[in-house]
Amino acid sequence: MATPQQRRVLVVEDDDTIANAVRLRLVAEGFDVRVASDGEGALAAYAKAEPDVVVLDRLLPGLDGLEVCRRMQAARPVPVLMLTALGEETDVLVGLGVGADDYITKPFSMRELVARIHALLRRVERASLLAHEDAVIRVGDVEIDTAERRVFVRGAEAQLTRTEFDLLRRLAERPGQVFERERLLSDIWGFSEAAATRTVDSHVRALRRKLGPEVVRTVHGVGYALVRP
Template sequence: MLVVEDDVTIAESITARLRAEGFTVQVAHDGPAAVAADAESEPDLVVLDIMLPGFDGLEVCRRIQARRPVPVLMLTARADETDLLVGLGVGADDYLTKPFSMRVLTARVHALLRRVERSARVETAGARIVLGDLEIDIDQRRVERGGVPAQLTPIEFDLLVHFAQRPRTVLPRERLLSEVWDWDVHGMGSGTRAVDSHIKALRRKLGADLIRTVHGVGYALEVSA
């Protein structure tokens, strides 16, 4: 596991907690060192601060995701929605806004790793989903709508597959957090902004009509079978 954080105190706290959970942890304190560490050790997960020397965490995320897909938990001192959308758009799977508790951080880390394991099992089974002009190749993790390919992040792809397996079914945010993110929604705090941000990303990449908002409830995939 790779922890990227320029604040030494925070980095040491995160590292100590993750090592106590049984993880092998490597630490980087700036953008270039983070990219180099990822290339060298290929960690199973990256905990990544946005504000870094050298170049920021968004650029780190772009570079490591361009080389290979890896789950990224982004840390930010800002709760601005634009920052969150950019972070999620370059390949982050989840985010935490500082200050956060170490209990929540470790819970999110475990949830991300469980989701990756579950996704791998689904890919092994193999499937192709076709709903109207939407085509999803699960083995190759490729998506097209109307014959036009879309580049999705790992979490966007998993979220889309979850919807596509239940077309027209209204899925509450809490259920999505539980079944896609593998969160314990009763013990990990609010994550509805993560859901909403990824829905916006799917609409931007695949069409605003793809997913319907059911106000006060959740979302549903509207592509006809």
């Protein structure tokens, strides 16, 4: 049984070698770890264990990781770190679109995996504190309700993931200001590594698909800014 101090992680991975290695490392880090090897088992474990974060393989037998993520988020929103061996940008965007908060490409280091999990948990705690604020940010056609974590574009609600919302909110705090990718990684994901800036790029592309291509401006070689009206 997990102690009150332990955070519970559900690891969904059909490769027994990878799953066991991840489990052992996370247990050593102080997490309470549950493991599932397929989609149906993942959903059952999710409902029973109520994990604080899910490490989810993109490719699974039966229900794939995308469908599993979609069903989990519909039942009870949870931070999801998706494991993928797929390098195509479209696959990454689809994963983010169904509710994954972050992704890491195989092969990965255990050190990076643990850092990403801790970063996800810190973001959830920070979002919980910020939820007590009663403020609406308006930038052009975009309206951000920070208390209810809802976003509207010209009056129509846009369905953003947790990470997309946090990224948009950060950019909206200073419209027009250019944020470096490394700074956004630090502010939103909780770590700053030049090699991981593609994570920011992928989430910005997802934001543009949902809010419109003109909302976020790219400053090549530097980073991104929310466009002033």
